[in-house]
Amino acid sequence: MKTVMSAFAALAILAAPAVAQTTSRPAGALTSTDAKSFITNTAVSNMFEIESSRLALQKARNPDVKRFAQTMIDDHTKAAQEFTAAVQAANQTMPPEQLDPAHQAIMNRLNGSSDFDREYVGAQTKAHQDAVTMFKTYAAQGDSAPLKQFAAKTLPDLQKHLDTVQKLPRSAAAKPNRTTKAKT
Numbered sequence: 001m002k003t004v005m006s007a008f009a010a011l012a013i014l015a016a017p018a019v020a021q022t023t024s025r026p027a028g029a030l031t032s033t034d035a036k037s038f039i040t041n042t043a044v045s046n047m048f049e050i051e052s053s054r055l056a057l058q059k060a061r062n063p064d065v066k067r068f069a070q071t072m073i074d075d076h077t078k079a080a081q082e083f084t085a086a087v088q089a090a091n092q093t094m095p096p097e098q099l100d101p102a103h104q105a106i107m108n109r110l111n112g113s114s115d116f117d118r119e120y121v122g123a124q125t126k127a128h129q130d131a132v133t134m135f136k137t138y139a140a141q142g143d144s145a146p147l148k149q150f151a152a153k154t155l156p157d158l159q160k161h162l163d164t165v166q167k168l169p170r171s172a173a174a175k176p177n178r179t180t181k182a183k184t
Helices: 002-022 035-059 063-089 101-111 116-141 145-165
Strands: none
Touching (some): 035 063, 035 101, 035 116, 035 145, 063 116, 116 145
16 A cells, blocks of 8 residues: 555656646645655646546546556556655655645545546646646756655656547547557
């Protein structure tokens, strides 16, 4: 259970953009260069990525959206393990393993959505845009070498996720995109 939760934490970084959709973040929250902020934002975002993608496996109607969701679960679980190791190497503490109110609000909205595919793809797009920004900033200017290395190593995967999600259909009625490779 701890490994799964740690995986959630690492992947939280990727979900941070989705939070900005429904609530405003403090100015600079995604461009912070201090370890504590990076760790907190990453943990929550990663947990959101995994949890929202698990929900997508149940609720999405488009097979490409479901494939993307499975990729998010797989990739973010692996990244969470690497994140936990980086946090430990930086002599930092992992934050509590729970979604913040903004991410929980998005999960609630997704859970009750009558157009799940559109909502999920939109949330994932925003989350990955924010994550790419956050990781670029931290990789370049962060205050902890182990976390900077993690950010730099993970950034290409986040960019691939963003590129992939931007190609997904925004509704369940849309014809599946056979050229989209969800495993990025």
